[in-house]
Amino acid sequence: MNALADFPITSRWAPRTPGAIQLYSLPTPNGIKVSLMLEETGLPYDAHLISFATSDQFSPEFLSLNPNNKIPAILDPQGPGGKPLTLFESGAILMYLAEKSGKFLPQDNRWEVIQWLMFQMGGIGPMFGQLGFFHHFAGKEIEDPRPKERYRAEAERLLKVLDGALEGRDWVAGDYSIADMAIGPWLRGLRDFYKAADIAGWGSLKNVPGYLDRFLARPAVQRAINIPSRT
Incomplete structure (x- = not known):
């Protein structure tokens, strides 16, 4: 998949800035980690609310991105080699964003x-x-x-x-x-x-x-x- 439209999650949570990192999250401790890293680095991103109240984390669209039904998860249209990258697990996302930005992992x-x-x-x-x-x-x-x-x-x-x-x-x-x-x-x-x-x-x-x-x-x-x- 090479375009955002190829990813099922974008049919439910439409990108507002197509070239930006798409963040699917909720401000829990694990969710805050990634929104914070994005704020600290200044990387462009769109934040999409995954509401537990409406069980968004169990929707087919979200599960297509993270089969473990946990937040946060990201879709980076400009991943390694210029190809889209999907990623879940907050620690892995932090390491990826540190490598992408060159910040906060000396x-x-x-x-x-x-x-x-x-x-x-x-x-x-x-x-x-x-x-x-x-x-x-x-x-x-x-x-x-x-x-x-x-x-x-x-x-x-x-x-x-x-x-x-x-x-x-x-x-x-x-x-x-x-x-x-x-x-x-x-x-x-x-x-x-x-x-x-x-x-x-x-x-x-x-x-x-x-x-x-x-x-x-x-x-x-x-x-x-x-x-x-x-x-």
């Missing part, structure tokens, strides 16, 4: 940045998400305390690891990078959306609270947390 500590990106993908995201389910959503009705405590304890451990890594640093891998773009939205989600920071030991942390404040103070972050607009 060569001198590339693997340090990637290791902290993987730390978020494999640890912070899944564990914070599970804690949020058992603390703030339907899981809180489960009487057995063991599931919630398992994820609470692991979230606390991960926060302590991050706190240690931030000692003497403003950002987790030195300069601001895609690792921070991945971690920051999940810290915000834990504290402000799941309301679970206090039970995960937030008050005992030395460096993480200030790190989140620095992250949220960035103008691109302030824009990205509302992209795509839910209305």
